[in-house]
Amino acid sequence: MNPNISLASASICFYGAGSMAEAIVRGLIHKGVAGADQIAMLNRSSQERLAYLSQTYRVSAANEEAAKWQHLREASIIVLAMKPKDAGEALSELGPMLREGQMIVSLIAGLSIETIQALLGGKIPVARTMPNTSCSIGRGATGISFSAEMSEEQKAQVLSMFQAVGMVSVIPEERMEILTGVSGSGPAYIYYMMEAMIEAGVEGGLTPEQARELTVQTVLGAALMMEETGENPAKLRADITSPNGSTQAALEVLEAGGFRPNVKAAVHRAAERSLEMGEAVRKSLL
Numbered sequence: 001m002n003p004n005i006s007l008a009s010a011s012i013c014f015y016g017a018g019s020m021a022e023a024i025v026r027g028l029i030h031k032g033v034a035g036a037d038q039i040a041m042l043n044r045s046s047q048e049r050l051a052y053l054s055q056t057y058r059v060s061a062a063n064e065e066a067a068k069w070q071h072l073r074e075a076s077i078i079v080l081a082m083k084p085k086d087a088g089e090a091l092s093e094l095g096p097m098l099r100e101g102q103m104i105v106s107l108i109a110g111l112s113i114e115t116i117q118a119l120l121g122g123k124i125p126v127a128r129t130m131p132n133t134s135c136s137i138g139r140g141a142t143g144i145s146f147s148a149e150m151s152e153e154q155k156a157q158v159l160s161m162f163q164a165v166g167m168v169s170v171i172p173e174e175r176m177e178i179l180t181g182v183s184g185s186g187p188a189y190i191y192y193m194m195e196a197m198i199e200a201g202v203e204g205g206l207t208p209e210q211a212r213e214l215t216v217q218t219v220l221g222a223a224l225m226m227e228e229t230g231e232n233p234a235k236l237r238a239d240i241t242s243p244n245g246s247t248q249a250a251l252e253v254l255e256a257g258g259f260r261p262n263v264k265a266a267v268h269r270a271a272e273r274s275l276e277m278g279e280a281v282r283k284s285l286l
């Protein structure tokens with residue numbers, strides 16, 4: 001499989017144009033991996049959102065029925081980017097309209113390849129993915145599982161698409177939920193921690209700007225330290241923690257509050273919630 005196969009010949013239609021679709025489109029366009037003329041975005045929400053997308057990224061953005069079906073028929077790659085609750089109806093409508101050679105790339109949390117194919121009414125090639133919003137700056141982390149029907153060329157196109165916007169991990173589908181808990185939802189946990197650090201800094205007298213800048217650089221520096229040194233995070237943490245010093249005192253507070261088990265429980269709960277969301281869509285089939 002050649003991950004460098006370009007998307008030059010692809011036409012990509014984002015079915016649902018919310019924050020995740022926009023993050024990927026922004027990344028694809030900024031990296032020059034796909035041109036605006038290759039991308040269509042469909043959204044059933046306001047004209048304002050469509051106008052914003054077409055003005056900002058120069059892509060085709062539509063919500064009228066005729067334009068929608070034209071874009072969906074013409075696309076070689078259809079990216080499912082609606083919420084799980086909206087997927088059942090959209091996929092049941094889409095199935096009969098699909099033609100030979102098209103593939104589905106799903107971003108939808110929890111929705112299995114089997115359920116997607118059952119809703120579409122056929123063994124269509126499907127790549128189930130779980131990206132995160134950092135794709136918008138080319139720093140995403142995306143998990144991908146392929147259905148048996150995907151050709152090597154189609155797999156390479158999907159890899160190109162997501163490698164253009166960050167790192168990619170190809171995983172067995174049964175690991176997709178836990179990956180969602182780690183990296184799909186993960187940025188939100190880090191932002192939550194950053195919010196708390198900034199608040200504490202301001203409470204202690206830093207200006208909001210200083211607290212923000214120091215927190216951002218701290219998180220960035222810590223992530224890059226792990227990446228560049230290849231060290232275990234426990235070792236890097238130990239390097240900061242002087243015996244009986246301020247870091248040890250802080251970590252004791254986190255430990256007393258159940259920080260580690262809480263973070264682990266949060267990751268597992270996100271995974272479980274993904275399964276629940278997928279199951280709710282699957283049940284709507286019965």
Ligand SMILES: NC(=O)C1=CN([C@@H]2O[C@H](COP(=O)(O)OP(=O)(O)OC[C@H]3O[C@@H](n4cnc5c(N)ncnc54)[C@H](O)[C@@H]3O)[C@@H](O)[C@H]2O)C=CC1
Binds near residue numbers: 086184185
């Ligand atoms: N936001 C995130 O960090 C991530 C989201 N995802 C997945 O991506 C999907 C989208 O999430 P967001 O972008 O956050 O949601 P969002 O709510 O921002 O966007 C979804 C958009 O789809 C539109 N939509 C729904 N049904 C439609 C239809 N039939 N036709 C046209 N447009 C339709 C809605 O109007 C909405 O604007 C979800 O399934 C989620 O599980 C995956 C990874 C990360």
Ligand SMILES: O=C(O)[C@@H]1CCC=N1
Binds near residue numbers: 109180184185
């Ligand atoms: O919260 C959600 O359901 C989606 C999936 C991962 C990130 N956002």
